[in-house]
Amino acid sequence: MSFWFTVLRQLGRNLRQTWGSQLMTLLTVSLSVLIFAFFYLVYTNMLTLGDKLGDDLSLIVYLEEEPEPELQEQLNRKIRSFDEVEEIRFVSRAEAYERFAAQLGENRDVLSDMPKDFLPPSIEIVPLKNLRSLNQMKVFSAYLARLPGSLKVQYGQDWVERFYYFTRLLSIIVLLSGTLLILTTIFMVAYTIRLTILGRQAELELLKLVGATNNYIRTPYLLEGFLQGLLGSSFGLCSLFVLFNWIKLRFSGPVLLNLFEFSFFSPTVSGTIIVVSILLCTLGSYAPMQKFLRI
Amino acid sequence: MNRQLHSPPMIELIKVSKQYPPDVVALKEVSLSIATGEMFFVIGRSGAGKTTLLKLICSMETPSNGLIEIAGQPIHQLKGRHRAKLRQRIGVAYQDFKLLIDRTTAENIAISMEVSYKKPQLIRKRVRSLLEQLDLADKHDSITGELSRGEQQRVTLARAIANSPAIILVDEPTGNLDAATTERVMNLLHKCNKSGATVVIATHDDSIYRDTSHRVLELRTGRLVNPVEEVSG
Structure with a gap:
């Protein structure tokens, strides 16, 4: 009789004997994974959304005077000394006029009576496309407003601030749900294994006396934790996938959901969530064994 | 001697x-x-x-x-x-039997051979042989909790010697x-x-x-x- 045959048979017995609490634990693990994965999915999609919005996001600093090349160089250094940026563009009055005229298209005639230098020169700053830069916009704009010769700084201030607070809130929720996942998986699995062990105390005692090794006795319980982690996280992620697709299908009409391509976890992220859940549940099953299963 | x-x-x-x-x-x-x-x-x-x-x-x-x-x-x-x-x-036949009362006689005897990974055919053969020698052949699938004290005592002995x-x-x-x-x-x-x-x-x-x-x-x-x-x- 091979080791794995006996271990799997023992595992089957354990599952049959305590199927009620096993089911409850499986549901708890699934629910914890679902809650965590849901918020993490929203968070990752918000990060992607932030990146995409950041593509079109730039700060415009309107200047009193058109800067000379030397001053341009100085301003460039000053801006980059505060933070890394993707691009800095100086827009002269004439360039601003040309852009405006191009935007007007067929109606550019309205500018015919206007002087070509009526628009102020400006600096367009394109920040790095990441959330950190996005979150720093407020501080950055305040810094730019203090630059010599600066008239006004413009960017989507309200939107950026709201987005910043929203992502901060999301990251806190992700952390909390992650903690919930860790606590529930470890404690629930540990509790279930403890129940199984106590329910089979007589048999375990006998197994020790007839010469069962530690591995023979413990491996089924470790496998129990492993299975709880594997099945619980898989059910949790599958439920989220179904929910995700249902939301996409159900709310495909509203503008907001059509503006951005929301995506599910990559196979790597899904795999990582499953592996971490398995590790946590196995750890949960290891703890009571150390206490109750010593030869 | x-x-x-x-x-x-x-x-x-x-x-x-x-x-x-x-x-x-x-x-x-x-x-x-x-x-x-x-x-x-x-x-x-x-x-x-x-x-x-x-x-x-x-x-x-x-x-x-x-x-x-x-x-x-x-x-x-x-x-x-x-x-x-x-x-x-070491095979031990305990005074208090230490039987798993919700398992069958055969399962109780087999347990001492299972821990040393004996082949299933060998275990089945040995269990039947021991039950015959102890006049328990008809109790192969009986739940040990339902056996008499004397029968339980013999099952304990069979388990003690099963693994030779x-x-x-x-x-x-x-x-x-x-x-x-x-x-x-x-x-x-x-x-x-x-x-x-x-x-x-x-x-x-x-x-x-x-x-x-x-x-x-x-x-x-x-x-x-x-x-x-x-x-x-």
């Missing part, structure tokens, strides 16, 4: 004492050697220390003082896998049996002994050791009363 005396000791106890809290002395400085392949009787009244002696030999209990060696190995100093392997070589252990420890093997079944049980133990197992029987039933040619030791309130001696046949 002479062959056994010249054999290396299978079980050796040197000045072994066992005290239970607060101050109950179960065994007091017991020293004895049991040779490989010997059949040995430990007799004495209830509470004399017979069961404690067997529990110490099978490492179910640890001695308060003294040294116990099984096949030259100090059993209470062994840990983990080594201790488990040694326990696989080097040492067989039997605690009151005939306590619940009639004369005919007692003879069957003793025949089986003699058979195991003849095939090389060291058998230690703790009993107060003088019918099973009265005319024996094997050594008999008496325990009285935890002390070895008779010196270790060979009873001539």
Whole structure:
């Protein structure tokens, strides 16, 4: 009789004997994974959304005077000394006029009576496309407003601030749900294994006396934790996938959901969530064994 | 018998004492050697220390003082896998049976072979053979909790010898049996002994050791009363 045959048979017995609490634990693990994965999915999609919005996001600093090349160089250094940026563009009055005229298209005639230098020169700053830069916009704009010769700084201030607070809130929720996942998986699995062990105390005692090794006795319980982690996280992620697709299908009409391509976890992220859940549940099953299963 | 005396000791106890809290002395400085392949009787009244002696030999209990060696190995100093392997070589029929009462007779007997990963066919064959020898062939699939005390006692014995252990420890093997079944049980133990197992029987039933040619030791309130001696046949 091979080791794995006996271990799997023992595992089957354990599952049959305590199927009620096993089911409850499986549901708890699934629910914890679902809650965590849901918020993490929203968070990752918000990060992607932030990146995409950041593509079109730039700060415009309107200047009193058109800067000379030397001053341009100085301003460039000053801006980059505060933070890394993707691009800095100086827009002269004439360039601003040309852009405006191009935007007007067929109606550019309205500018015919206007002087070509009526628009102020400006600096367009394109920040790095990441959330950190996005979150720093407020501080950055305040810094730019203090630059010599600066008239006004413009960017989507309200939107950026709201987005910043929203992502901060999301990251806190992700952390909390992650903690919930860790606590529930470890404690629930540990509790279930403890129940199984106590329910089979007589048999375990006998197994020790007839010469069962530690591995023979413990491996089924470790496998129990492993299975709880594997099945619980898989059910949790599958439920989220179904929910995700249902939301996409159900709310495909509203503008907001059509503006951005929301995506599910990559196979790597899904795999990582499953592996971490398995590790946590196995750890949960290891703890009571150390206490109750010593030869 | 002479062959056994010249054999290396299978079980050796040197000045072994066992005290239970607060101050109950179960065994007091017991020293004895049991040779490989010997059949040995430990007799004495209830509470004399017979069961404690067997529990110490099978490492179910640890001695308060003294040294116990099984096949030259100090059993209470062994840990983990080594201790488990040694326990696989010791078959014990407990006085309180220690049966899994929700399992079948066959499952109870098989458990001692499963832990040493015997092949399923071999286990099935051995279980059937033992049940026949102990007149329990029709109880193969019976739940042990539903068996009579005498039947449970025989199942315990079958489990103890199923794995063909080097040492067989039997605690009151005939306590619940009639004369005919007692003879069957003793025949089986003699058979195991003849095939090389060291058998230690703790009993107060003088019918099973009265005319024996094997050594008999008496325990009285935890002390070895008779010196270790060979009873001539």
